[in-house]
Amino acid sequence: MLRNSSERYGLVAKTLHWLLAMLILSLIGIGYYMVGLTYFDRWYNAALAWHKALGITVLALAVAFIGWKASSIAPAYPASLSAWQRSAATGMHHLLILLMLVIPISGYVVSTSAGKAVGIFNWFEIPALLPVSDALRDAAIRVHFWAAYGVGVLAAGHAAAALKHHFIDKDGILKRML
Numbered sequence: 001m002l003r004n005s006s007e008r009y010g011l012v013a014k015t016l017h018w019l020l021a022m023l024i025l026s027l028i029g030i031g032y033y034m035v036g037l038t039y040f041d042r043w044y045n046a047a048l049a050w051h052k053a054l055g056i057t058v059l060a061l062a063v064a065f066i067g068w069k070a071s072s073i074a075p076a077y078p079a080s081l082s083a084w085q086r087s088a089a090t091g092m093h094h095l096l097i098l099l100m101l102v103i104p105i106s107g108y109v110v111s112t113s114a115g116k117a118v119g120i121f122n123w124f125e126i127p128a129l130l131p132v133s134d135a136l137r138d139a140a141i142r143v144h145f146w147a148a149y150g151v152g153v154l155a156a157g158h159a160a161a162a163l164k165h166h167f168i169d170k171d172g173i174l175k176r177m178l
């Protein structure tokens with residue numbers, strides 16, 4: 001039930017998958033909204049604080065997801081999947097996992113590049129560990145921007161593939177993640 005079987009994902013993998021998916025998609029929305037605000041807008045500080053704390057939550061959940069994946073068996077692909085489909089699915093999953101780490105880490109670098117710690121829900125702070133640097137900040141902003149909108153595009157392709165397997169191929173791939 002909790003663990004994956006050779007036929008389907010277990011509760012832990014499913015919960016982590018859907019939490020990560022919802023948080024990442026919401027953070028793209030909050031990020032897009034927040035960079036359109038000015039410093040004097042009412043929501044500027046609140047949106048940024050929520051964005052950072054939820055973003056660090058993604059980092060923690062992504063580490064848990066990777067640890068769980070490494071210690072679990074993966075449900076086998078249905079026999080109807082061709083070799084290229086298997087490689088494409090596995091490649092896409094690895095890319096999504098890489099971006100789950102790159103996006104929050106680059107966000108941390110943007111936020112701390114002026115020497116300020118990152119507050120997590122008024123609970124604790126993650127200190128700024130890197131040297132204060134405008135060049136580092138500019139590079140991190142570029143990485144954060146492309147990786148965040150890039151994961152949005154990839155997730156849309158990934159979801160489209162899942163829906164195609166469900167409605168057209170009817171091979172049960174979506175059901176085993178639900």
Ligand code: HEM
Binds near residue numbers: 030054148
């Ligand atoms: C999966 C997690 C995250 C996603 C999907 C995400 C997504 C985004 C997006 C879409 C933007 C707007 C980019 C633009 O249009 O210019 C943005 C901006 C920003 N994010 Fe994130 N973010 C995440 C995590 C984080 C974390 C953990 C932090 C900091 C601790 C952070 C700090 C920032 C900052 C400071 C900006 C504004 C950058 C600027 O001034 O251009 N983000 N984020």
Ligand code: HEM
Binds near residue numbers: 017155162176
């Ligand atoms: C930002 C959003 C998302 C991310 C980052 C993401 C990431 C991932 C990753 C890394 C896996 C591989 C799991 C593993 O190997 O342990 C996976 C599997 C899966 N995802 Fe997503 N996903 C997202 C959104 C969605 C959405 C919206 C859907 C459906 C409409 C979906 C459906 C699935 C399904 C069905 C699988 C299982 C595929 C299989 O059985 O091999 N995902 N996802």
